[in-house]
Amino acid sequence: MRATGSRCAAAYVSDACGQLMLEKALTPGLKGLAKYAQRAMDMLMERVRLANFADLSARKLSGLLRGLMFLHMKAGLDADTIRRTSSQEGYRLERVPLSRSGVRKEFQQVLAELRTDLDDFTQDESLGLMACGYQMAAKTFETELATLRELWTKPTSQAQQWPFHEMLAEITSTKEHTPNRERLLSDASPFQVSTAFAETADLVVLIVAESYGSIVPDRGFSFTEAELNIVLRDKVPCLVYIKTADESKLDGVSERLKDGAPR
Numbered sequence: 001m002r003a004t005g006s007r008c009a010a011a012y013v014s015d016a017c018g019q020l021m022l023e024k025a026l027t028p029g030l031k032g033l034a035k036y037a038q039r040a041m042d043m044l045m046e047r048v049r050l051a052n053f054a055d056l057s058a059r060k061l062s063g064l065l066r067g068l069m070f071l072h073m074k075a076g077l078d079a080d081t082i083r084r085t086s087s088q089e090g091y092r093l094e095r096v097p098l099s100r101s102g103v104r105k106e107f108q109q110v111l112a113e114l115r116t117d118l119d120d121f122t123q124d125e126s127l128g129l130m131a132c133g134y135q136m137a138a139k140t141f142e143t144e145l146a147t148l149r150e151l152w153t154k155p156t157s158q159a160q161q162w163p164f165h166e167m168l169a170e171i172t173s174t175k176e177h178t179p180n181r182e183r184l185l186s187d188a189s190p191f192q193v194s195t196a197f198a199e200t201a202d203l204v205v206l207i208v209a210e211s212y213g214s215i216v217p218d219r220g221f222s223f224t225e226a227e228l229n230i231v232l233r234d235k236v237p238c239l240v241y242i243k244t245a246d247e248s249k250l251d252g253v254s255e256r257l258k259d260g261a262p263r
Helices: 030-062 105-112 123-144 155-161 165-171 181-185 190-200 223-234 253-259
Strands: 002-004 007-015 067-072 204-208 238-242
Touching: 007 030, 030 067, 067 123, 105 123, 105 165, 105 181, 105 190, 123 165, 123 181, 165 181, 181 190, 190 223, 204 223
Parallel strands: 007 067, 204 238
Antiparallel strands: 002 007
16 A cells, blocks of 8 residues: 555555355265365455455545556456356347456466465466566556556556566467467466367367267366367357267257257
Protein backbone atom coordinates (compact mmCIF):
# COMPACT_ATOMS: atom_id res chain seq x y z
CA MET A 1 0.00 0.00 0.00
CA ARG A 2 1.05 3.59 -0.61
CA ALA A 3 0.50 6.02 2.28
CA THR A 4 -0.13 9.70 1.68
CA GLY A 5 -0.01 11.70 4.93
CA SER A 6 -2.11 9.77 7.42
CA ARG A 7 -4.30 8.14 4.77
CA CYS A 8 -3.78 5.19 2.47
CA ALA A 9 -4.04 6.47 -1.10
CA ALA A 10 -4.10 3.16 -2.95
CA ALA A 11 -3.97 -0.57 -2.27
CA TYR A 12 -1.88 -2.87 -4.43
CA VAL A 13 -3.02 -6.45 -3.78
CA SER A 14 -1.41 -9.60 -5.14
CA ASP A 15 -3.74 -12.54 -4.47
CA ALA A 16 -1.58 -15.64 -4.11
CA CYS A 17 -4.34 -18.00 -2.97
CA GLY A 18 -5.95 -18.30 -6.40
CA GLN A 19 -9.56 -19.35 -6.86
CA LEU A 20 -11.66 -22.31 -5.79
CA MET A 21 -11.48 -24.91 -8.54
CA LEU A 22 -14.49 -26.84 -9.81
CA GLU A 23 -14.56 -30.56 -9.15
CA LYS A 24 -17.12 -32.89 -10.71
CA ALA A 25 -17.03 -35.38 -7.85
CA LEU A 26 -14.81 -36.38 -4.94
CA THR A 27 -13.69 -39.92 -4.23
CA PRO A 28 -16.49 -41.66 -2.31
CA GLY A 29 -16.03 -43.58 0.93
CA LEU A 30 -13.14 -43.63 3.36
CA LYS A 31 -10.61 -43.10 0.55
CA GLY A 32 -12.00 -39.64 0.00
CA LEU A 33 -11.77 -38.38 3.59
CA ALA A 34 -8.50 -36.52 3.02
CA LYS A 35 -9.90 -34.82 -0.08
CA TYR A 36 -13.09 -33.89 1.79
CA ALA A 37 -11.00 -32.17 4.45
CA GLN A 38 -8.89 -30.38 1.83
CA ARG A 39 -12.01 -29.28 -0.04
CA ALA A 40 -13.53 -27.91 3.17
CA MET A 41 -10.36 -25.91 3.83
CA ASP A 42 -10.33 -24.63 0.23
CA MET A 43 -13.93 -23.46 0.61
CA LEU A 44 -13.08 -21.67 3.85
CA MET A 45 -10.13 -19.88 2.25
CA GLU A 46 -12.31 -18.92 -0.72
CA ARG A 47 -14.81 -17.28 1.64
CA VAL A 48 -12.00 -15.39 3.37
CA ARG A 49 -10.67 -14.31 -0.01
CA LEU A 50 -14.08 -13.03 -1.15
CA ALA A 51 -14.66 -11.23 2.17
CA ASN A 52 -11.31 -9.43 1.91
CA PHE A 53 -12.02 -8.42 -1.67
CA ALA A 54 -15.51 -7.16 -0.75
CA ASP A 55 -14.02 -5.07 2.06
CA LEU A 56 -11.43 -3.49 -0.24
CA SER A 57 -14.05 -2.84 -2.94
CA ALA A 58 -16.29 -1.11 -0.40
CA ARG A 59 -13.39 1.09 0.71
CA LYS A 60 -12.77 2.05 -2.92
CA LEU A 61 -16.45 2.86 -3.56
CA SER A 62 -16.73 4.91 -0.37
CA GLY A 63 -13.64 6.97 -1.18
CA LEU A 64 -11.48 5.65 1.65
CA LEU A 65 -9.18 4.33 -1.07
CA ARG A 66 -8.38 6.44 -4.11
CA GLY A 67 -7.29 3.39 -6.06
CA LEU A 68 -7.34 -0.40 -5.88
CA MET A 69 -5.22 -2.78 -7.94
CA PHE A 70 -6.12 -6.46 -7.45
CA LEU A 71 -4.00 -9.10 -9.17
CA HIS A 72 -4.38 -12.85 -9.39
CA MET A 73 -2.79 -15.30 -11.80
CA LYS A 74 -6.03 -16.64 -13.28
CA ALA A 75 -7.44 -13.26 -14.26
CA GLY A 76 -8.57 -13.31 -17.89
CA LEU A 77 -8.27 -17.06 -18.43
CA ASP A 78 -11.10 -18.83 -20.25
CA ALA A 79 -13.80 -20.60 -18.25
CA ASP A 80 -15.45 -23.63 -19.79
CA THR A 81 -19.22 -23.77 -20.14
CA ILE A 82 -20.69 -26.58 -18.06
CA ARG A 83 -23.96 -27.98 -19.36
CA ARG A 84 -26.30 -30.73 -18.28
CA THR A 85 -25.90 -33.95 -20.25
CA SER A 86 -29.43 -33.62 -21.63
CA SER A 87 -29.05 -29.95 -22.61
CA GLN A 88 -29.56 -29.15 -26.30
CA GLU A 89 -28.90 -25.43 -25.91
CA GLY A 90 -26.30 -24.15 -28.35
CA TYR A 91 -23.55 -21.72 -27.46
CA ARG A 92 -20.55 -20.13 -29.08
CA LEU A 93 -17.12 -19.60 -27.59
CA GLU A 94 -14.75 -16.98 -28.92
CA ARG A 95 -11.22 -17.50 -27.67
CA VAL A 96 -8.29 -15.14 -28.15
CA PRO A 97 -4.63 -16.06 -27.54
CA LEU A 98 -3.91 -13.32 -24.97
CA SER A 99 -5.56 -12.68 -21.62
CA ARG A 100 -6.63 -9.11 -20.83
CA SER A 101 -3.22 -8.65 -19.19
CA GLY A 102 -1.52 -9.34 -22.51
CA VAL A 103 -0.10 -12.76 -21.51
CA ARG A 104 -0.42 -15.91 -23.63
CA LYS A 105 -3.17 -17.90 -21.97
CA GLU A 106 -1.42 -21.27 -22.14
CA PHE A 107 1.63 -19.81 -20.39
CA GLN A 108 -0.49 -18.02 -17.80
CA GLN A 109 -2.47 -21.20 -17.09
CA VAL A 110 0.70 -23.21 -16.48
CA LEU A 111 2.21 -20.50 -14.26
CA ALA A 112 -1.04 -20.14 -12.29
CA GLU A 113 -0.91 -23.82 -11.38
CA LEU A 114 2.64 -23.77 -10.03
CA ARG A 115 2.95 -24.46 -6.32
CA THR A 116 4.58 -21.24 -5.13
CA ASP A 117 4.41 -22.25 -1.46
CA LEU A 118 7.34 -24.64 -1.93
CA ASP A 119 9.74 -21.85 -2.96
CA ASP A 120 11.54 -24.27 -5.27
CA PHE A 121 11.56 -23.24 -8.93
CA THR A 122 13.48 -23.94 -12.09
CA GLN A 123 15.08 -21.00 -13.90
CA ASP A 124 12.26 -20.95 -16.46
CA GLU A 125 9.61 -21.02 -13.73
CA SER A 126 11.25 -18.16 -11.83
CA LEU A 127 11.62 -15.98 -14.92
CA GLY A 128 8.11 -16.88 -16.06
CA LEU A 129 6.53 -15.90 -12.74
CA MET A 130 8.43 -12.60 -12.67
CA ALA A 131 7.61 -11.78 -16.29
CA CYS A 132 3.94 -12.67 -15.89
CA GLY A 133 3.63 -10.64 -12.68
CA TYR A 134 5.40 -7.68 -14.28
CA GLN A 135 3.14 -7.74 -17.35
CA MET A 136 -0.06 -8.12 -15.31
CA ALA A 137 0.93 -5.30 -12.93
CA ALA A 138 1.89 -2.99 -15.80
CA LYS A 139 -1.47 -3.49 -17.53
CA THR A 140 -3.47 -3.19 -14.32
CA PHE A 141 -1.68 0.02 -13.36
CA GLU A 142 -2.77 1.53 -16.68
CA THR A 143 -6.41 0.41 -16.37
CA GLU A 144 -7.16 0.56 -12.63
CA LEU A 145 -4.90 3.39 -11.46
CA ALA A 146 -4.98 5.68 -14.48
CA THR A 147 -6.19 8.59 -12.33
CA LEU A 148 -3.26 8.26 -9.92
CA ARG A 149 -0.40 8.99 -12.31
CA GLU A 150 1.52 10.79 -9.57
CA LEU A 151 1.95 7.50 -7.70
CA TRP A 152 3.71 5.57 -10.42
CA THR A 153 5.88 5.88 -13.51
CA LYS A 154 5.39 3.97 -16.71
CA PRO A 155 7.21 0.65 -16.13
CA THR A 156 7.74 -0.50 -19.71
CA SER A 157 10.58 1.97 -20.30
CA GLN A 158 12.82 -0.05 -17.97
CA ALA A 159 11.82 -3.54 -19.11
CA GLN A 160 15.15 -4.17 -20.82
CA GLN A 161 16.96 -3.84 -17.49
CA TRP A 162 15.22 -6.82 -15.92
CA PRO A 163 16.65 -10.36 -16.23
CA PHE A 164 13.28 -11.66 -17.44
CA HIS A 165 12.89 -9.35 -20.46
CA GLU A 166 13.43 -12.23 -22.93
CA MET A 167 10.85 -14.34 -21.11
CA LEU A 168 8.49 -11.35 -21.19
CA ALA A 169 8.74 -11.21 -24.97
CA GLU A 170 8.06 -14.96 -25.12
CA ILE A 171 4.91 -15.04 -23.00
CA THR A 172 3.37 -11.94 -24.61
CA SER A 173 3.97 -12.97 -28.23
CA THR A 174 0.92 -13.56 -30.44
CA LYS A 175 2.86 -15.86 -32.76
CA GLU A 176 1.62 -19.43 -32.90
CA HIS A 177 5.13 -20.80 -32.47
CA THR A 178 7.84 -19.07 -30.45
CA PRO A 179 11.47 -20.23 -29.99
CA ASN A 180 11.01 -21.68 -26.51
CA ARG A 181 7.29 -22.51 -26.47
CA GLU A 182 7.61 -26.30 -26.36
CA ARG A 183 10.33 -26.18 -23.73
CA LEU A 184 8.41 -23.76 -21.52
CA LEU A 185 5.23 -25.80 -21.73
CA SER A 186 7.03 -29.10 -21.23
CA ASP A 187 6.79 -28.64 -17.45
CA ALA A 188 3.02 -28.64 -17.72
CA SER A 189 1.11 -31.78 -16.78
CA PRO A 190 0.23 -34.22 -19.60
CA PHE A 191 -3.41 -33.21 -19.16
CA GLN A 192 -2.61 -29.52 -19.67
CA VAL A 193 -0.53 -30.26 -22.76
CA SER A 194 -3.19 -32.58 -24.18
CA THR A 195 -6.07 -30.14 -23.75
CA ALA A 196 -3.97 -27.18 -24.95
CA PHE A 197 -3.33 -28.93 -28.27
CA ALA A 198 -7.05 -29.69 -28.64
CA GLU A 199 -8.03 -26.07 -27.91
CA THR A 200 -5.63 -24.66 -30.53
CA ALA A 201 -6.28 -27.28 -33.24
CA ASP A 202 -7.74 -26.27 -36.60
CA LEU A 203 -8.59 -29.88 -37.52
CA VAL A 204 -8.68 -33.07 -35.45
CA VAL A 205 -8.41 -36.65 -36.72
CA LEU A 206 -9.93 -39.09 -34.23
CA ILE A 207 -9.48 -42.86 -34.43
CA VAL A 208 -11.85 -44.73 -32.09
CA ALA A 209 -11.38 -48.35 -31.08
CA GLU A 210 -12.40 -50.46 -28.09
CA SER A 211 -9.66 -49.12 -25.81
CA TYR A 212 -10.85 -46.25 -23.59
CA GLY A 213 -7.37 -44.79 -23.23
CA SER A 214 -5.15 -43.78 -20.33
CA ILE A 215 -6.94 -42.25 -17.34
CA VAL A 216 -6.06 -38.69 -16.29
CA PRO A 217 -4.71 -38.86 -12.71
CA ASP A 218 -7.29 -37.83 -10.10
CA ARG A 219 -9.93 -37.01 -12.72
CA GLY A 220 -11.62 -40.32 -13.56
CA PHE A 221 -11.71 -39.94 -17.36
CA SER A 222 -9.27 -40.53 -20.18
CA PHE A 223 -7.07 -38.06 -22.05
CA THR A 224 -8.91 -39.00 -25.25
CA GLU A 225 -12.29 -38.18 -23.73
CA ALA A 226 -10.99 -34.84 -22.44
CA GLU A 227 -9.77 -33.96 -25.94
CA LEU A 228 -13.05 -35.15 -27.48
CA ASN A 229 -15.10 -32.96 -25.13
CA ILE A 230 -13.08 -29.91 -26.17
CA VAL A 231 -13.48 -30.75 -29.86
CA LEU A 232 -17.26 -31.07 -29.48
CA ARG A 233 -17.53 -28.04 -27.19
CA ASP A 234 -15.60 -25.72 -29.51
CA LYS A 235 -17.01 -27.32 -32.68
CA VAL A 236 -13.54 -28.01 -34.08
CA PRO A 237 -13.70 -29.73 -37.51
CA CYS A 238 -13.11 -33.42 -36.82
CA LEU A 239 -12.54 -36.45 -39.06
CA VAL A 240 -13.63 -39.58 -37.18
CA TYR A 241 -12.65 -43.13 -38.00
CA ILE A 242 -14.34 -45.84 -35.93
CA LYS A 243 -12.66 -49.23 -36.02
CA THR A 244 -15.03 -52.18 -36.33
CA ALA A 245 -15.73 -53.01 -32.72
CA ASP A 246 -18.37 -53.82 -30.16
CA GLU A 247 -20.06 -50.41 -29.70
CA SER A 248 -21.21 -51.40 -26.22
CA LYS A 249 -17.57 -51.02 -25.19
CA LEU A 250 -17.24 -47.49 -26.59
CA ASP A 251 -19.11 -45.84 -23.70
CA GLY A 252 -21.54 -44.06 -26.03
CA VAL A 253 -18.80 -42.34 -28.03
CA SER A 254 -20.50 -43.04 -31.37
CA GLU A 255 -23.76 -41.43 -30.27
CA ARG A 256 -21.98 -38.39 -28.86
CA LEU A 257 -20.07 -37.88 -32.10
CA LYS A 258 -23.32 -38.00 -34.05
CA ASP A 259 -25.08 -35.60 -31.67
CA GLY A 260 -22.04 -33.31 -31.33
CA ALA A 261 -22.56 -32.92 -27.58
CA PRO A 262 -19.75 -33.07 -25.01
CA ARG A 263 -20.24 -35.01 -21.81
